[in-house]
Amino acid sequence: MAEIHEVACPACGYGYYVSKVVFRVKDFACICPKCKHEFRPEESIGDMERGEQG
Numbered sequence: 001m002a003e004i005h006e007v008a009c010p011a012c013g014y015g016y017y018v019s020k021v022v023f024r025v026k027d028f029a030c031i032c033p034k035c036k037h038e039f040r041p042e043e044s045i046g047d048m049e050r051g052e053q054g
């Protein structure tokens with residue numbers, strides 16, 4: 001099954017889900033569905049370092 005990861009737009013803070021595959025794609029750009037800002041997955045604001053619980 002596909003793993004998903006939450007990303008949050010660094011421009012407007014809108015959060016949404018993308019496949020974890022995007023983190024393995026070189027120079028992949030997420031496009032915020034709300035404001036159309038393009039950003040790298042690793043630029044996402046949020047809790048990427050948080051553990052699986054909580």
Ligand SMILES: [Zn+2]
Binds near residue numbers: 012013035
């Ligand atoms: Zn945005």
